[in-house]
Amino acid sequence: MFIGLAALIVTDVGGLAIPWLTKDALDTYLAGSERTVTLWKYPALIVLAAGVQVIFRYFWRTHLFGFSRHIEWDFRNAIVAHLQRLPLSYFTHTKTGDLMSRLTNDMVSFREMLGMGVMAVIDAAFTIATSLLLMVVIDPWLTLWSLLPLPSITILVLLIGNRIFDRYRDVQRHLSTLSTFVQENLAGVRVVQAYVQEENQQRHFDDLSREYRALNLDLVKRWGYVTPVMTVLSGLAATIVLWLGGRKVAMGTMSLGELVGFYGYLGMLTWPMLAIGYVINLYQRGSAALARLLEILDTPVAAGYQVPGTVQVSEVRGEIELRNLFFRYTPDAPLTLQGITLTIPAGTWCGVVGETGAGKTTLVSLLPRLYEPPPGTIFIDGIELCELPLQTLKQAIGFVSQDIFLFSETIRDNILFGNGGATSEDLETAADLAQLTSSIQEFTHQFDTLLGERGVRLSGGQKQRTALARAIIKNPPILILDDAFSSVDIETEERILEQLKGFMRGRTAILISHRISTVMEADQIVYLKDGRIVERGSHEELLALRGYYYRLYRRQLLTRELDALSDNGGARS
Ligand SMILES: Nc1ncnc2c1ncn2[C@@H]1O[C@H](COP(=O)(O)OP(=O)(O)OP(=O)(O)O)[C@@H](O)[C@H]1O
Ligand SMILES: [Mg+2]
Structure with a gap:
């Protein structure tokens, strides 16, 4: 960082030396006292100054931009780490596309503000200050006159600055909408195609894109005022200098070399002036982006991460009390x-x-x-949930959720997800228990079969069984199966349950299902x-109640009998 700044200053000094050398050269030559040595001296020095500029420009670019890359890296990691700890409720009202857009587009704008922005501010400040100083040294009055058009720049900036900031926020917000639309359309491409909505979606996207373009064009238009006005103002300053300075030279109160040198410095002011406009541009886009990134960081993480539980337990037995x-x-x-x-x-x-x-x-x-339960409502082994360290709690629970998510990696990676230390035998046992082995053997690469985005190459039932194996291999004292057999046929389900009985000895299980067959052997x-x-008890007790459970059972029994009947009928005909 400091090397970068030093190199930047050296570069600027190189640049600033050139008009001064030109001035001295002209004055020496015009005085007519030149000898061969001086004839070569000034051009050589000017080339040298230019050379210094070239070399040091390389250094400041690599160092200052490298610095902004480091900050970007740190910041992005911090945000992703934070995102992973946010409560689930945050994700139900935030769109993935929007978050992606923030992590990419907004992050880039923020980095540019840091890199280019900081660089340009320092560069401009140094060049303006030194050029002005040297101009004053050459001719204070001429300096004052030439700066007359300056205040109008400030007014211009103040006038349109805020509006540009707002517009940047709109543009970035809209880009988020656009990203979300694309992301959801790709994730849901099956639905889009199945419902022949390609054209409709295309049209919708076209509208969104058009609006994005309009917002951007509007922004460009607003910026369009800035550069020409700046150019006119610097032209005005140049005119003043040529007019007043020219008169002074003609009257003999200023040397031609001084005028040329002065004019050179005035010219050097033009770029920093424009740079100020550019910096304001970067700054406004960058701070709009930063605001959107900070929004993520300002969202509090889930309660379990805020106040970690402290009760140490060597082993969770698995008693659950609500x-x-x-x-x-x-x-x-x-x-x-x-x-x-x-x-x-x-164990029940x-x-x-x-x-x-x-x-x-x-x-x-x-x-x-x-999701966070109210205090004093849920206890595991008699300890309230929030008193258990999150790690202990989550290690203790194997969870197969209703909507399965598999990563676009191999089957092995997916099963080992919660227990990277498991051996190949563990892997095979888990796959066996989940009745997954025969399916896996059909794949050429077996456990190393790569799953496409969201595991599209597995059938619904295969996905559920992969998720079951993922939960089993954690070896958890508590297993929760949320409708985990809904896509598995009844015969396979019975086989899995039969096998699970052995594995689950001494472990607690919660089985959620729409099928009575899944739960009928449960302890309660x-x-x-x-x-x-509304009802509780064992299968027999609930049947005896003749309530909701009984009616559900009757309906399912009837369906099964009808199925069996039509199967037999089909076989006979
Ligand atoms: N993340 C959520 N935010 C807000 N409400 C929710 C959320 N998830 C579920 N709900 C609501 O809570 C209620 C219970 O949903 P839940 O998913 O627990 O039902 P379920 O018994 O599991 O149903 P199913 O048998 O269809 O899986 C529903 O009315 C649902 O709309
Ligand atoms: Mg459910």
């Missing part, structure tokens, strides 16, 4: 869970059934603190309706 748990997603949303009280002793299975939207997923999302089953537990 005490009168009420939960709503946002302060103004309706209650999703209403007074849930439930104890799942360590709990089945959860209920209609769609009853709050089953919500209930289990609270256990690993994906709860029926959730509108965020409340």
Whole structure:
């Protein structure tokens, strides 16, 4: 950084020396006292000054721009680290495309402000100050006159500065919208094509692009005023100098060399003046970008990261207790869970059934603190969730969520995701338990098969079983399966459950399902309706109640019987 600054100053000094040398040269020659030596002296010195400029310009560029790259790197890492700790609720109301745009476009604008911006400010300040000083040394009165047009620049900047800043923010905001649109269209390209919406989406994109172009053109137009006005003003200054200075030379109160030198310095002022405009440009874009980046950093991270729990446990047994748990997603949303009280002793299975939207997923999302439960409502081994270190808590829970996400990496990487230290045997055991092995053997690269974006090359059931293997290999004392068999046929499901029984001995499990067959062997089953537990007990007890569970069971039994009947009928015909 300091080397860069020093090199910048040396470069400027080189530049500033040239008009002064020209002045001295002219005065010496015109005085007619030149000898062969001096005839060569000035051109040689001018070439030298230019050479110094060339060399040191290289140094300041590499050093100052390198500096801004370092800051950018640090800052970007900090933001990504922060993003990963933000509460899930943040991501439900923030769009991925918008975040991507901030991390790329806004980051670039911010870096340019740091690199080019800082450089240009220092460069301009130094050049202006020294040029002015040298001009004053040559002729104070002429300096004063030539600066007359200057205040108008300030007025110009003040007049349009704010409006340009606002416009930059609009442009960057719109770029976010544009990125989001593209990102969602690519992620959802199946839907777009399946619903033949290519043209519609194209048109929509065209509209968005057009608006982006219009915003940018407007910005260009506003900037369009700046450069010509600056040029006119510097032309005006030059005119004043030529007129007044010319008269002085004619009257003999100023030497021709002085006038040429003075004029040279005036010329050197033009670039910094324009640079000021450029810096304001960079600064406004950069600070608009910085504001958008700081917005991310200003969002508080999830509660578990803010106040880490401190109770150390050597081993989680897996007893889960919910005490009168009420939960709503946002302060103004309706209650999703209403007074849930439930104890799942360590090493037992709990089945959860209920209609769609009853709050089953919500209930289990609270256990690993994906959403923050109210204080005093959830206990594991008798310890309140927030008192457990986040790491301990999350290590203890194997979670297969309802909407599976797989990374665009190999099957192996995906299964090992939560337990990089697992051995190949662990991997195979987990795949076996999840009934995944036969599917994997069909792939040429087996575990090293690469999954496309979001694992498009796996079937729905294969994805679910991969996710199951990912949870099993963590070897967790608590396993949560949220509708994890919905895309798996009943026979495979039965095989998985049968195998899991052995693996799960001594572990706690919560099984959420729409199928009675998944939960009927659980130690206890709860029926959730509108965020409340309306029935609880074992399969037999719930059947005896002849309530919701019983009716669900009857319906599913009937469907199965009908299926079996039509299968047989199909076989006979
Ligand atoms: N992230 C969220 N933010 C706000 N509301 C949500 C969120 N997730 C779910 N909800 C709401 O909470 C309620 C319960 O949803 P939940 O996903 O827990 O139901 P579910 O029982 O798992 O349903 P399903 O059987 O369809 O999976 C729904 O009304 C849903 O709209
Ligand atoms: Mg659900």
